Amino acid sequence: MQELQRLFRTLGLPAEPCAVAIGPDWRRGAGVRRRLCSPIDGSTLAELEFAAPADAAAAVDAAAAAFERWRSVPAPRRAELVRRIGLELRAHKAALGELVSREAGKIAEEGRGEVQEMIDVCDFATGLGRQLYGVTMASERPEHRLAEQWHPLGPIGVVTAFNFPVAVWSWNAMVALVCGDSVVWKPSHKTPLTAMACHAIAQRVAQDFDAPPGLLALVAGEADVGEALAASPRLPLISATGSVRMGRAVGQSVAARLGRALLELGGNNGAIVTPSADLELAARSIVFAAVGTCGQRCTSLRRLIVHSSVADALLERLLAIYRRLPIGNPLDPNVLVGPLIDEPAFGAMQAALARLAAGGAAVHGGERVVDGVPRGGFYVRPAIVEVTGTEPLVREETFAPVLYFIRYDDFEEAVARHNDVPQGLSSAIFTNDVREAELFCSARGSDCGIVNVNIGTSGAEIGGAFGGEKDTGGGRESGSDAWKAYMRRATNTVNYSRELPLAQGIRFDVD
Numbered sequence: 144m145q146e147l148q149r150l151f152r153t154l155g156l157p158a159e160p161c162a163v164a165i166g167p168d169w170r171r172g173a174g175v176r177r178r179l180c181s182p183i184d185g186s187t188l189a190e191l192e193f194a195a196p197a198d199a200a201a202a203v204d205a206a207a208a209a210f211e212r213w214r215s216v217p218a219p220r221r222a223e224l225v226r227r228i229g230l231e232l233r234a235h236k237a238a239l240g241e242l243v244s245r246e247a248g249k250i251a252e253e254g255r256g257e258v259q260e261m262i263d264v265c266d267f268a269t270g271l272g273r274q275l276y277g278v279t280m281a282s283e284r285p286e287h288r289l290a291e292q293w294h295p296l297g298p299i300g301v302v303t304a305f306n307f308p309v310a311v312w313s314w315n316a317m318v319a320l321v322c323g324d325s326v327v328w329k330p331s332h333k334t335p336l337t338a339m340a341c342h343a344i345a346q347r348v349a350q351d352f353d354a355p356p357g358l359l360a361l362v363a364g365e366a367d368v369g370e371a372l373a374a375s376p377r378l379p380l381i382s383a384t385g386s387v388r389m390g391r392a393v394g395q396s397v398a399a400r401l402g403r404a405l406l407e408l409g410g411n412n413g414a415i416v417t418p419s420a421d422l423e424l425a426a427r428s429i430v431f432a433a434v435g436t437c438g439q440r441c442t443s444l445r446r447l448i449v450h451s452s453v454a455d456a457l458l459e460r461l462l463a464i465y466r467r468l469p470i471g472n473p474l475d476p477n478v479l480v481g482p483l484i485d486e487p488a489f490g491a492m493q494a495a496l497a498r499l500a501a502g503g504a505a506v507h508g509g510e511r512v513v514d515g516v517p518r519g520g521f522y523v524r525p526a527i528v529e530v531t532g533t534e535p536l537v538r539e540e541t542f543a544p545v546l547y548f549i550r551y552d553d554f555e556e557a558v559a560r561h562n563d564v565p566q567g568l569s570s571a572i573f574t575n576d577v578r579e580a581e582l583f584c585s586a587r588g589s590d591c592g593i594v595n596v597n598i599g600t601s602g603a604e605i606g607g608a609f610g611g612e613k614d615t616g617g618g619r620e621s622g623s624d625a626w627k628a629y630m631r632r633a634t635n636t637v638n639y640s641r642e643l644p645l646a647q648g649i650r651f652d653v654d
Contacts, residue, residue, distance in 0.1 A: 147188060147245065153238040154340040155347060162191045162335060162363040163198045164342050165205045166349070166356030172198050174364050179336065182248035182482045183472060185519030188336060194364035196371035199329070203377050205357025206298035206325040212355045214295040214323040222272025222321045227348045229265025232258060239309070239340055241474070246334050247308050248482045248520070249436055250473040261313040261341075263605045264621060268317040271626055275322065286640030293630040295323025300372040302383040302393070305484055306439045308334035309341050311407070314609070314621040315382045315629075316345075316359070322629040324380075327360045329372055331385075333484060335363035369393070376400050380629065383407070384441070387540075387566075387614045394616075405628050406616025407609070409540045410568030412591075412600040413446035413561040415583070417554065418453055420573035424597060426460045428573070429546075432599030434468065434480050434525040438544030439488070442569040442593070442601040446537060448549045448557050458527070458548060465508055465525055471516045482520040483543060489521040492543035495536055496526060505529040509545065538564045554579060562590045568611030569593040569600040592619070 151158060162172035172194035179188040213221070232239070240255035249257070275293050282289040301315045308330060316326045330338035342361040349358055362368050369389075373381050373396040382405040383393045390408040397404040414432070416425050432444035449457055473481030483489050489511070496509045509526030516522040525544035530537055532549040551557040561570065570589040573596075574580050580596045582588050592611035593603060603609050608623035610616070619625045645651060 150238050150242050150245075150340075154235055154242065155343040156339055160189050160191060160336060160339055162194045163202070164339065164346070164361040165202050166209075166359065167346055168356070172362070172364060174198070174368070177332070179246070180485075181245050182484050183245065183474070183520050184517035188246060191335065191363065193332065194362040194368050196367055198364070199327070199362045199368050199371040199375070202327045202357075202360035202362050203298060203372070203375050206327050206360055207377050209325040209355035209357035210295070210298050213325055213358055216323070218275055218321060218323065219272045221323060222269045224349065224352045224354060225265050225272075225317050225320055226269040227352065228317070228345050229262050229269070231344050231348055232262050232265065235344055236262070239337070239344075242340055243308060243337050244473045244481075246336050247305055248473055248484060250478055250481050251476055253436060254473070257307060257310045260310040260605060261317075264310075264313045264317050267605055267622060268321045271318065271321050275626065275630070282636070283646060284638075284644045285642070286638070288635075288637040288639070290635045290637075292633045292635055293627065294633060296629055296631050297379040298325045298327060298377060299629060300327050300329070300375070300378040300381040302329045302369050302372065302381065302385065303331060303338070304385045305331040305333040306436060306441065307384075308337040311384050311620070312338065312341060314605070318621070318626050319629045320358070322626055324629050325355070325358045325360075327362065327372060327378065329362050329364065329369050332363065332365045338363060370396065373397055374400065376402070379403060380405060382618070382620065382628075390616050403628070405618040405620065407441065407611075407618050407620060408614060408616040409566045410441040410443070410611060410615055411445050411538065411540045411564045411566040412442055412569040413448060413564070414444055414571035414573065414600060415551075415557045415561060416447065416449040416453060416457060417572065417574040417576060417579055418450045419575040419579075420453065421575065421597070422453060422457055422460065425573040426457065426464065428571070428597075428599035429461065430464050432571070432601040433546040434544045435601055437481055437483055437523070438525065439484060439542055440601055442603065443544075444546060444571070444600045445540065446532075446547045446549060446561070446564070448532070448551050448560055450557070451550045451552050454548075454550045458529075461527060462507055465527060468525065470512050470522055470524065480522075480525065480544070482516075482522050486521055488543060489523065492523060492541060492545060495541040495543070495545060496528070498536060499528050499530065499534065502534060504534065532560050540566060558583065558588055565614040566611070567591045567613035568615040569595070569603070571595040571598060571600050573597055
């Protein structure tokens with residue numbers, strides 16, 4: 144607890160954390176009281192009165208009022224606020240990264256990496272302040288100008304998951320702020336402390352900037368808070384990251400009021416290894432993608448489809464690496480695999496492995512690790528499971544370090560098998576054959592939103608739009624032109640003639 148209090152002081156959090164923050168105003172939530180435990184050793188991090196739907200309504204009210212002012216601030220000026228937030232994140236990178244590790248169980252390198260991702264997003268969004276471009280089109284009518292403009296959309300609701308407790312908020316919030324929107328954040332109930340720290344950092348900058356007090360709001364609670372945000376007609380966009388089940392509920396609620404939903408959901412990600420692949424490069428990429436964050440990334444590699452001619456050699460190499468993976472306290476710089484988030488995650492992994500073993504699959508690893516790790520945490524040895532690829536579980540996403548090893552003989556068969564799952568987030572191919580690489584990237588290849596060649600499925604850069612297809616939800620966040628989701632489009636027609644011609648040659652003369 145002393146270490147946690149030290150982090151709270153460094154990050155500017157109240158000594159007694161509060162689950163609701165509307166601008167600079169911190170308050171206890173009106174919901175249930177919950178004990179927060181660290182996945183490292185099960186120790187108590189804090190006790191919180193969670194937010195309730197009434198708190199969410201108050202946050203939305205404040206965000207709506209703030210939007211009325213913020214939308215009129217010039218975009219380059221709005222971008223200056225985001226630039227300053229990035230500077231504060233740089234100053235607090237070590238402390239915030241440590242808090243991510245303590246609360247989410249990520250190894251120290253990944254905890255700091257997640258904060259760096261936020262910093263990178265701030266840099267990207269700052270540049271957007273002068274690049275929110277519209278287009279001008281040729282009009283069929285003489286002396287008319289036809290153009291598109293992009294305007295701020297309104298208050299945005301952001302719902303994030305435990306596995307990326309801060310980075311995904313930044314993907315949405317930093318871009319939304321530059322676009323002229325206010326933001327209400329509902330973090331995962333499993334990782335609210337890191338969210339509070341980010342709010343405290345960003346809000347200090349916003350106050351110094353004289354931004355409207357409700358521009359940023361935080362409501363840390365359970366599903367009922369997320370449901371209240373999704374149902375609120377005052378939030379024209381809900382960006383939600385989580386399970387497919389959660390996404391379906393959010394999507395239906397938002398659609399019922401004709402709002403917009405930006406969904407980042409499950410990812411049952413696959414990779415193909417062809418006969419020409421560099422197996423050393425492939426093995427290194429596969430291990431990071433499969434066991435990073437203890438297999439709890441939406442982009443984690445779950446299905447490995449390997450040509451029969453290289454399958455045995457690659458399997459032997461992977462098993463040797465898996466046997467010597469350092470597993471333990473994620474704050475130890477020598478550790479590469481930290482704990483699962485909690486006991487239910489461990490139970491789901493064990494249930495999946497038991498079903499596969501009962502069906503005849505060869506299971507390598509997957510057992511709980513108890514020696515040399517902190518007591519109270521759920522540490523496991525990552526598993527490799529040899530399957531045919533037709534097992535029903537292969538089509539599902541088990542959010543744990545379980546890698547299905549599938550053999551293939553024909554390339555077209557491998558691509559078809561890769562695409563034969565409901566999810567469509569991230570994909571990869573390892574090959575030195577340019578035809579295979581280009582085919583995998585073509586319309587006949589991977590059906591995912593992210594398609595990689597000779598790199599793994601994890602570790603997307605912030606400059607590209609992040610998201611996937613099918614059950615993954617179709618949303619796009621962060622880079623490229625994802626900013627358009629946070630704005631509304633207006634098509635302008637300006638007549639600078641003295642005549643009134645109509646489109647399509649229609650004549651409508653009135654005397």
